[in-house]
Amino acid sequence: MNTKIKLLIVGTIALFGLFMATNPVSAMTCNSATISGTVVTGTPPTHARFAYNANYNTVLSGQGTTTPVQYFYTKGTFPIEQLISGLTESTTYYYRLEVTNNYGTVNLDIKNFTTPACPVSTYTVSANAGTGGIISPGSTTVNSGDTATFTAIPNSNYSVSSISSTCGGSRSGNSYTTNKIYFNCSVSASFTANQPTRYTVTPTAGTGGSIYPSYAVDVDYGNTTSFSITPSTGYSIASVNGTCGGSRSGNSYTTNKIYSNCSVDASFTKDIVISKPTVNLTAASTNLNYGGSTTLTWSTTNNPTSCVGTNFNTNNSTSGSVGTGALYSSKTYSITCSNSAGYTSDSLTVNVANQINPSGNLTVSPSSCIIASNQSTCTTSATWNHLH
Known part of the structure; x- marks a missing residue:
């Protein structure tokens, strides 16, 4: 006959000793x-694990942190033991043993x-602290897991060059935190x-302008x-x-902070005059x-755009010719x-003479003609005598 799981849990903690004398103290x-x-x-086969948590109900509801599962493949009575770490000091933890085989799971009492x-x-x-300053505070006692902050204070005309530590840490300005x-x-x-x-700052100016001071300046x-x-x-100022190094504002140029001999060089460019x-x-x-025509011609200078x-079309050309066509x-x-x-702008007027009407005499000869009975026309002739 198959038997269900039989469990005997003994939780051993060094502080409290054994729950059962047969188990070793941990x-x-x-x-x-x-x-x-x-x-x-x-x-x-049977497998078992522990579940634990600082909250009783979390363990009771099956939501506790679990230890690795241990497997048992033969019938018998076996010890089970697990080290749990990462616990919080001065804290009560609840735990139980959870065992499962093919017939189900048994959760033991929570301890x-x-x-x-x-x-x-x-x-x-x-x-x-080396020569040229002090470090504050001096040697100090620190609780385990705490950090300490020190400040390096240079003497007059000295600067902090480095802060190092066998504790490890980081520097911010003249302050160091381990x-x-x-x-x-x-x-x-x-x-x-x-x-x-x-240090000496030497100025120079190219063709087309000047720089002041024009002499070397000690800074x-x-x-x-x-x-x-x-x-x-x-x-105009080109550059x-x-x-x-430095920056320019209008006609004034201010250098960067000076840490070595250096130069300031001004250059100029000739202005382009557009007329x-x-x-x-x-x-x-x-x-x-009357009815005559002519040709218009135009030319320009100074690069018009x-x-x-x-009254005529240039096609936006800066020079060219075009006919007027007949003018009346x-x-x-x-x-x-x-x-x-x-x-x-420029302009001109083309003058056109008035139209001249002709005058003269028209002579018809003969002045009349007779149309024959079997004809539909007769012939006569006319002569124009132009007077002017």
Whole structure:
């Protein structure tokens, strides 16, 4: 006959000893414990695990943290034991043994244990300062797992060159914060003397302008200096460069902080002068007979970008010729050309003479004719005598 699982759990924690004398005592620390029990497998295969949590109802509802499953493939009574870690000090935990075979699962009674408080260890962080400054605070005692912050303070005319530590950590400006301390370690600060040197800034100006001061300027370490850039008439500032680095605002140039001898170089470019265009409009003839025609011609200077004609089409060309076609009355033609500097116009009038009506005498001979009875026409002739 198959038998269901028979379970006997004995939770062993070093702080409380054995629940059952036959099980060994296991040590417990502030963050770990060994729980154990005994499994009577019934009909194998059987597997078992522990579930635990700091909340009783979480374990009761089957939501506790579980240990790795242990398997039993033969019938008998077997011990089961598991180390659990990552626990919180001074905390009560609840646990139970959960065993399963083909006939079901049995969850044993929930037991509990309480972790002790962790012992507090202290460590010494030694503080060391080189020539040129101090480190504050000095050597200090730190609880295990805490950090410590030190500040390196340079003397006058000194700067902090480095902060190092066997504790590990990070620097922010002249402040240094260690990693969490779990052993004796040290923090050391070193300092370097500031250079009292003055450096020379040499200015130069190319063709088309000047720079002021125009002579070499001595500048204290870490300071800046400024120059005034003035272009000559007909010139503009092209660029201000040099090895000092810096920035320009209008005609003023300020260097970066000076840490070595360097130069400021101004260059200039000649201004491009753009004049208004000129335009000339002519006609092959400005006096025509009635119905006559002529040719218009135009030319320009100073690179106009647009040319527009009135009473004729330029096709926006800056020069060219075009015929007027037959004219029966006087007409005025004009053209306007422009560029970015302005515009200019020119015009002309083509005069056309009035139409002349002819005069004279018309003589018909014979003045009359007789149409024969068998004809439909008769013939006569006319002569025009032109007077003027």
